[in-house]
Amino acid sequence: MCALYPRTEALPGIEDTDLDGFLRELRSEAPLLLRFGLFVAALVFHLTPLFTIGRPFPAFLLPKEQLDRHAARLGECQWYWIKQAIFLLKLACGLCWGRNPVVRERMGLAPYGPDSNGWRQK
Amino acid sequence: MRGTHVSFRSAVEPAFEAEADVVVVGSGAGGGAFASYLARQGLVVGVVEAGPWIEPEQYPHSVYGAMRDLMDDWGMQVTLGRAFWPIVQARVVGGTTVINSAICVRTPADVFDRWEREFGIGRGSGRGRLAERVWMHQEALEKELSAEEVPLEALGRSNALAMKGARALGYESHYMTRYVERCAGSGQCLQGCRKRRKRSVNVVWIPEIIERGGFIVSCAPVESVTFEGRRAVGVRGRFLHPKTRERGSSFQIRAKRAVVLAASPTKTPLILWQSGLRHPAIGRFFRAHPGTGVFGVYEHEVDHNIGATQGWSTLAFRDRLGIKLETLHIPLELVASRLAGGGRTLMERLARYRFFAMWCHSIRAESVGRIHRTFFGKGIVRYTLNKEDMRRLREGVYLVARTHFAAGAQSVIPGIGGMPFEIGPHEVERIREASLDPRAYVAILSHLFGGAVMGADPRSSVTDEGGRVRDCDGLLVVDASVIPSVLGVNPQHTIMALARCFAEELLGG
Numbered sequence: 001m002c003a004l005y006p007r008t009e010a011l012p013g014i015e016d017t018d019l020d021g022f023l024r025e026l027r028s029e030a031p032l033l034l035r036f037g038l039f040v041a042a043l044v045f046h047l048t049p050l051f052t053i054g055r056p057f058p059a060f061l062l063p064k065e066q067l068d069r070h071a072a073r074l075g076e077c078q079w080y081w082i083k084q085a086i087f088l089l090k091l092a093c094g095l096c097w098g099r100n101p102v103v104r105e106r107m108g109l110a111p112y113g114p115d116s117n118g119w120r121q122k
Numbered sequence: 123m124r125g126t127h128v129s130f131r132s133a134v135e136p137a138f139e140a141e142a143d144v145v146v147v148g149s150g151a152g153g154g155a156f157a158s159y160l161a162r163q164g165l166v167v168g169v170v171e172a173g174p175w176i177e178p179e180q181y182p183h184s185v186y187g188a189m190r191d192l193m194d195d196w197g198m199q200v201t202l203g204r205a206f207w208p209i210v211q212a213r214v215v216g217g218t219t220v221i222n223s224a225i226c227v228r229t230p231a232d233v234f235d236r237w238e239r240e241f242g243i244g245r246g247s248g249r250g251r252l253a254e255r256v257w258m259h260q261e262a263l264e265k266e267l268s269a270e271e272v273p274l275e276a277l278g279r280s281n282a283l284a285m286k287g288a289r290a291l292g293y294e295s296h297y298m299t300r301y302v303e304r305c306a307g308s309g310q311c312l313q314g315c316r317k318r319r320k321r322s323v324n325v326v327w328i329p330e331i332i333e334r335g336g337f338i339v340s341c342a343p344v345e346s347v348t349f350e351g352r353r354a355v356g357v358r359g360r361f362l363h364p365k366t367r368e369r370g371s372s373f374q375i376r377a378k379r380a381v382v383l384a385a386s387p388t389k390t391p392l393i394l395w396q397s398g399l400r401h402p403a404i405g406r407f408f409r410a411h412p413g414t415g416v417f418g419v420y421e422h423e424v425d426h427n428i429g430a431t432q433g434w435s436t437l438a439f440r441d442r443l444g445i446k447l448e449t450l451h452i453p454l455e456l457v458a459s460r461l462a463g464g465g466r467t468l469m470e471r472l473a474r475y476r477f478f479a480m481w482c483h484s485i486r487a488e489s490v491g492r493i494h495r496t497f498f499g500k501g502i503v504r505y506t507l508n509k510e511d512m513r514r515l516r517e518g519v520y521l522v523a524r525t526h527f528a529a530g531a532q533s534v535i536p537g538i539g540g541m542p543f544e545i546g547p548h549e550v551e552r553i554r555e556a557s558l559d560p561r562a563y564v565a566i567l568s569h570l571f572g573g574a575v576m577g578a579d580p581r582s583s584v585t586d587e588g589g590r591v592r593d594c595d596g597l598l599v600v601d602a603s604v605i606p607s608v609l610g611v612n613p614q615h616t617i618m619a620l621a622r623c624f625a626e627e628l629l630g631g
């Protein structure tokens with residue numbers, strides 16, 4: 001996730017947001033199918049550097065610059081199943097990154113209030 | 123029981139039982155319009171809804187919260203076919219009216235002509251009568267739901283730019299009329315209008331139904347309709363906790379006069395099957411208006427999340443090409459999934475977010491899909507666009523891109539696989555040569571039709587033209603499932619007015 005949305009000069013990366021809290025929420029709340037999809041997508045991300053940048057290592061072992069090249073190329077991949085997997089991963093990352101108040105401020109958006117998680121019981 | 127709301131009951135509580143004159147399953151556009159009409163005629167209406175009742179002040183702010191709290195299956199249902207395109211619907215009191223943009227368009231006359239020609243609808247009651255009744259109800263609904271053109275102060279730059287582009291190209295377009303009273307332009311329609319400006323079913327009709335002596339049962343997915351002989355006499359199911367998914371106690375609600383299904387095109391067919399009905403047309407003739415979006419990149423900040431979520435539209439290409447263009451403010455959280463790339467490349471693209479304007483189009487697709495029931499009782503939708511519809515989808519991208527350029531965009535991001543990430547004005551014709559493979563597009567389905575269609579032919583239609591289910595008594599379908607064709611315009615106004623026509627017929631009016 002950090003490789004897909006890294007910190008740059010212009011913007012905070014996903015590592016600057018409460019990623020752990022988000023993953024905890026996702027684990028406890030998201031439906032099984034979504035969690036499974038994300039697990040598969042993460043596997044795809046880690047197991048494909050050979051095809052994107054010709055390195056026979058899982059993505060988590062790549063140095064920073066190579067990891068970035070891998071993320072960029074995978075994000076452009078047109079092979080449908082891979083494209084869908086990365087789409088899902090980027091969507092999940094976006095849910096965490098885009099609700100962060102610092103990111104929102106940089107984008108000229110008001111911060112979100114807390115989600116109430118409530119409903120009418122009466 | 124009258125005038126109340128009942129929510130989740132745990133499995134240790136006794137089974138819940140109630141009785142109403144009419145039981146309506148689903149509280150969205152169709153169910154809400156139908157139930158409120160009957161409640162005004164003095165009937166006791168019980169509305170049974172699978173999702174929870176969430177007040178606007180409790181709506182989540184974030185997209186994560188909206189997916190979790192408001193959407194059916196977290197918005198993760200997809201079509202099964204050549205491509206996996208998301209099918210977005212809500213699961214909450216108020217149905218999809220809670221998360222839609224409230225755009226209100228009267229049913230075009232050609233829709234009724236087609237219904238009569240192809241499905242024999244309207245013949246029985248005299249030509250033109252259904253059209254006139256629908257339009258009469260639409261006129262009343264517009265007053266009831268405060269249909270208003272987006273006020274100038276709520277437009278934001280994106281909607282205004284689209285108007286500028288259309289004018290430069292010389293085609294007719296307009297600012298949207300929506301069921302919204304004094305829009306504040308917060309751009310949050312898809313997460314629910316926390317400001318209560320959008321007149322969704324949960325805000326307007328559900329409180330009225332309760333006030334008039336009806337009742338609402340929420341967190342209560344109906345499993346099946348119960349029958350005595352051929353007559354539908356009620357519904358049953360089991361409460362479901364909206365957060366923990368824990369199954370609660372069972373419920374049974376009896377209907378003295380009729381049971382009415384309005385659970386949406388993907389769910390109503392399932393309830394019909396689970397109730398033992400086996401009409402061969404159940405689940406068939408599923409149709410949709412697939413749509414996709416195109417970013418324009420401007421020299422100056424557009425801040426497209428400020429202003430009405432969908433404030434501009436054109437019907438100029440509807441009749442000839444079957445394409446409708448609209449603006450659409452896509453929340454920040456969802457932008458990256460629409461941009462190719464990852465890592466620093468993606469972040470550089472995201473850094474230009476404030477200069478983007480997202481406009482989209484939806485097509486009047488003639489492709490037909492089918493709803494199936496899996497072994498586990500869940501519904502799946504098989505649907506793939508044919509070549510002709512894919513040409514429409516691609517042409518829509520081209521029209522949106524041209525409008526962006528006419529409005530002054532420096533480049534557009536067509537979002538079609540195999541094309542460059544970004545193209546300039548001199549490259550716009552390249553879109554017309556882009557792939558016609560559905561896998562090259564990120565489209566979504568938000569306007570759904572069919573699955574329990576109405577018609578004159580008893581073999582190919584599940585209901586007659588009054589929404590009455592064949593082969594049984596006292597069972598109606600009043601949501602988008604009955605609509606046998608695509609409309610080419612936003613559907614909720616048609617769904618609501620049609621539901622009101624059916625309600626009138628039930629009362630013998």
Ligand SMILES: Cc1cc2nc3c(=O)[nH]c(=O)nc-3n(C[C@H](O)[C@H](O)[C@H](O)COP(=O)(O)OP(=O)(O)OC[C@H]3O[C@@H](n4cnc5c(N)ncnc54)[C@H](O)[C@@H]3O)c2cc1C
Nearest residue numbers: 148150152172217218222223224225344601602612613614
């Ligand atoms: C993002 C988005 C934006 C849109 N914008 C517009 C717009 O601006 N204008 C427009 O005209 N249309 C718009 N639409 C489409 C429009 O909202 C829908 O076509 C319309 O709401 C469908 O009405 P319905 O009654 O068929 O179903 P819904 O409104 O979806 O209602 C169905 C209800 O039934 C409930 N239900 C399902 N299963 C069960 C069960 N087993 N038991 C009990 N209850 C059940 C669901 O929880 C839901 O509340 C939009 C749709 C989306 C997704």
Ligand code: SF4
Nearest residue numbers: 305306308309311315
């Ligand atoms: S733009 Fe904002 S204020 Fe206007 S209807 Fe949508 S959510 Fe409500």
